[in-house]
Amino acid sequence: MFRIFLFLLGFGLAVAGGVVVITYMNFIPAGLAWTDFFSYIKGRPECYFLPIGFILMIIALYSYPYK
Secondary structure, rough: HHHHHHHHHHHHHHHHHHHHHHHHHHHHHOOOOHHHHHHHHHHOOHHHHHHHHHHHHHHHHHHHOOO
């Protein structure tokens, strides 16, 4: 049961982080370069939800007992 909760928590964080990163991509047409974009999202704490969510999902998947 804990693995399912961990997977769903990771999925929710990955979706939230992905939406925020895609939202911040709207700054690129406004004249930001890709290097400026990556340095901007590096400083935003909500953008770290995407990799944290992926890591939690990977942990939940690899902790599944195989027989």
